[in-house]
Amino acid sequence: MHDTNVSGAGLAGAGPSSETPPTATTSTVEARRRRRPGLVPAPLILPAVLALLFLVMPVVGLLVRAPWRQLPQRLVAPAVLDALRLSLVAATLATAICIVLGVPLAWMLARIEFPGRRLVRALVTVPLVLPPVVGGLSLLLLLGRRGIAGQWLYKWFHVSIPFTTTAVVIAEAFVAMPFLVIAVEGALRGADDRYEEAAATLGAGRWTTFRRVTLPLVAPGIAAGSVLCWARALGEFGATITFAGNFPRKTQTMPMNVYLLLETDPSAAIVLSLVLLAVSVAVLASLRERWIGGLS
Amino acid sequence: MNALVARLVVDRGVPSRGSRPAPGQDPAAGPFRLDIELTVASGEVVALLGPNGAGKTTALRALAGLTPLSAGRVDLAGVCLDDGDAVFVPPERRGVGLVFQDYLLFPHLSALDNVAFGPRCRGASAAQARAVARQWLARVGLADLAARRPRELSGGQAQRVALARALALEPSLLLLDEPLAALDARTRLDTRADLHHHLGEHPGPTLVVTHDPLDAFVLADRLVIIEEGRIVQEGDAATVTARPRTDYVARLVGLNLYRGHGDGHTITLPTGMEISAADTVHGEAFVAFPPAAVALYVQPPEGSPRNTWQARIVGVTRHGDYVRVRLDGGPGEASADVTPAGAAALQVEPGQQVWAAVKANQTRAYPA
Numbered sequence A: 001m002h003d004t005n006v007s008g009a010g011l012a013g014a015g016p017s018s019e020t021p022p023t024a025t026t027s028t029v030e031a032r033r034r035r036r037p038g039l040v041p042a043p044l045i046l047p048a049v050l051a052l053l054f055l056v057m058p059v060v061g062l063l064v065r066a067p068w069r070q071l072p073q074r075l076v077a078p079a080v081l082d083a084l085r086l087s088l089v090a091a092t093l094a095t096a097i098c099i100v101l102g103v104p105l106a107w108m109l110a111r112i113e114f115p116g117r118r119l120v121r122a123l124v125t126v127p128l129v130l131p132p133v134v135g136g137l138s139l140l141l142l143l144g145r146r147g148i149a150g151q152w153l154y155k156w157f158h159v160s161i162p163f164t165t166t167a168v169v170i171a172e173a174f175v176a177m178p179f180l181v182i183a184v185e186g187a188l189r190g191a192d193d194r195y196e197e198a199a200a201t202l203g204a205g206r207w208t209t210f211r212r213v214t215l216p217l218v219a220p221g222i223a224a225g226s227v228l229c230w231a232r233a234l235g236e237f238g239a240t241i242t243f244a245g246n247f248p249r250k251t252q253t254m255p256m257n258v259y260l261l262l263e264t265d266p267s268a269a270i271v272l273s274l275v276l277l278a279v280s281v282a283v284l285a286s287l288r289e290r291w292i293g294g295l296s
Numbered sequence B: 001m002n003a004l005v006a007r008l009v010v011d012r013g014v015p016s017r018g019s020r021p022a023p024g025q026d027p028a029a030g031p032f033r034l035d036i037e038l039t040v041a042s043g044e045v046v047a048l049l050g051p052n053g054a055g056k057t058t059a060l061r062a063l064a065g066l067t068p069l070s071a072g073r074v075d076l077a078g079v080c081l082d083d084g085d086a087v088f089v090p091p092e093r094r095g096v097g098l099v100f101q102d103y104l105l106f107p108h109l110s111a112l113d114n115v116a117f118g119p120r121c122r123g124a125s126a127a128q129a130r131a132v133a134r135q136w137l138a139r140v141g142l143a144d145l146a147a148r149r150p151r152e153l154s155g156g157q158a159q160r161v162a163l164a165r166a167l168a169l170e171p172s173l174l175l176l177d178e179p180l181a182a183l184d185a186r187t188r189l190d191t192r193a194d195l196h197h198h199l200g201e202h203p204g205p206t207l208v209v210t211h212d213p214l215d216a217f218v219l220a221d222r223l224v225i226i227e228e229g230r231i232v233q234e235g236d237a238a239t240v241t242a243r244p245r246t247d248y249v250a251r252l253v254g255l256n257l258y259r260g261h262g263d264g265h266t267i268t269l270p271t272g273m274e275i276s277a278a279d280t281v282h283g284e285a286f287v288a289f290p291p292a293a294v295a296l297y298v299q300p301p302e303g304s305p306r307n308t309w310q311a312r313i314v315g316v317t318r319h320g321d322y323v324r325v326r327l328d329g330g331p332g333e334a335s336a337d338v339t340p341a342g343a344a345a346l347q348v349e350p351g352q353q354v355w356a357a358v359k360a361n362q363t364r365a366y367p368a
Helices: A001-013 A021-033 A040-066 A071-075 A078-112 A117-124 A130-143 A150-157 A165-190 A193-202 A206-234 A236-243 A253-266 A266-295 B058-063 B111-121 B126-139 B157-165 B185-201 B213-219 B237-242 B249-251 B340-346
Strands: B002-012 B033-039 B045-049 B071-076 B079-082 B096-099 B173-177 B208-210 B224-229 B229-237 B256-268 B273-288 B296-297 B306-320 B324-327 B330-339 B352-357 B364-367
Touching: A021 A193, A040 A266, A071 A266, A078 A117, A078 A165, A078 A253, A078 A266, A078 B033, A117 A165, A130 A165, A150 B033, A165 A206, A193 A206, A193 A236, A193 B096, A206 A266, A236 B213, A253 A266, A266 B079, A266 B324, B033 B045, B033 B058, B033 B157, B033 B208, B033 B224, B033 B229, B045 B058, B045 B213, B058 B096, B058 B173, B058 B208, B079 B324, B096 B157, B111 B126, B111 B157, B126 B157, B185 B213, B208 B213, B213 B237, B213 B306, B229 B237, B229 B249, B237 B249, B249 B256, B256 B330, B296 B306, B296 B330, B296 B340, B306 B330, B324 B340, B324 B352, B330 B340
Parallel strands: B045 B208, B045 B224, B096 B173, B173 B208
Antiparallel strands: B002 B033, B002 B071, B071 B079, B224 B229, B256 B273, B273 B364, B296 B352, B306 B324, B306 B352, B324 B330
């Protein structure tokens, strides 16, 4: 009896030789996953190390030359505080504009099939590749007192945008918007749109679905996009100086302040740069958190 | 009165009215047409069974309004929801509850708010919707877990929340897509019994899509089996199990099935073999017998019973306490179930020649 059982089990194991493909597939997958441990080719090592040094050394230089002792009193200098306040307010307002306008645009690009969608997506990225000065000039030509739209604003409402804090916000929003749109569109494409179908079967119209399902699902993506967008706005220089000029307390943001101080008071310029560096590092850290949080 | 009367025609691979390709469909699969007629009475549970790619999920999506019909018509409680042309009621205004295969509970909402979502969309206040949701969670036995997020629920619990979420709508049609497929065997058993109970209480028509015959037999009053977009067989579990009409259904219910020409008690198969059956059939006919009715011999059996043929073994697999031997020859492909002891005595292995025999009183013949 015992013998029969053993041979029976042996048969069952040896029998289904015609059903081997699954095993074969598994072993191929394993082979692909197993990476051959090898040395890095020599011609790649030196450039790679140089690239890393090239990216890191300037920042190290900034830290080495920083007037650490005078830092506290320099940080609270009125000019620095003014520029800092203006920069933070303008970047935050610009980000708010980007969220309000950019999230719907990202939704359209991700969810709606319309003719010319590829073209629209390409247009969205124009401010990314456009030299900021050209962007500022374009804004001036559109919204300047004699600009295409600006002349009517001035004629009807007696409103002139260039060289005001509003202009700073507009210039920053212009260059920073693509960061948000691209990040949010990516998040929307990555999100399972069957949740939206589930919402529809539960009686939710498109707006309710967007508000109660889509937005919460892509909230991490929106947060990441907003942080990138805010960081880009904070560092904006070219478009802002072209469209908004450089007036202390009105349009003079931190980057402009750094640039000007470099001629008169280099160590003050370094101090401001340190502040911007600290903000960038904080942004990077918060993004890491977001990305890790979004993945888990 | 039939609550759901539908003829579902959906063309896939051909762009239809403003729709994206449905998820889970291979866009490279080429053109596919679903064309089935379905009627489900109030309180009736119908199971839609079929192999992968048969169009089961497409049928559910068409009923829910997630995929518009290419042609045909859906009437629910006397109201036309889609006529394949001018009339198309969008999913949010259909009142059709759908339990998705992977549940799709909103990950950012608690179990309670997931269930309250439907009532809230229907205009209930937040407090009313939550009160309704609390009742439904209690009905499915999850009152304690109302505050949990979906990721904090087990598979079986998530399944019940998904069911409560669909039922909280008080849907005029309840659809379930492979409701037990995502569960492990043990949970599946309990959940199946639970689900049977809840479906029994649902007053409207219910359609369950599944590829598991056991789910269908337990949950449904009637089975509709589709293959390649067409209905191949309909009926209650007893009829379908006793008289399969396609190879897929035969495999599903575990029978050897052949089609041939009947002349009294003898059915002649296309391979030339004649099979004797206890039943009498004339004309095109099916003949079916269970694998356990097939006896295997090394030598031609004594007394030459009818229904004996020589076959080559093409496969041997062990299933629990019996060994399934796949044969080629005689009527065509056949399966025989033998005990491990029997298999050992015969020394079955692929390529070996054996004699197979089936008694006439264990075969069933019926008109095609």
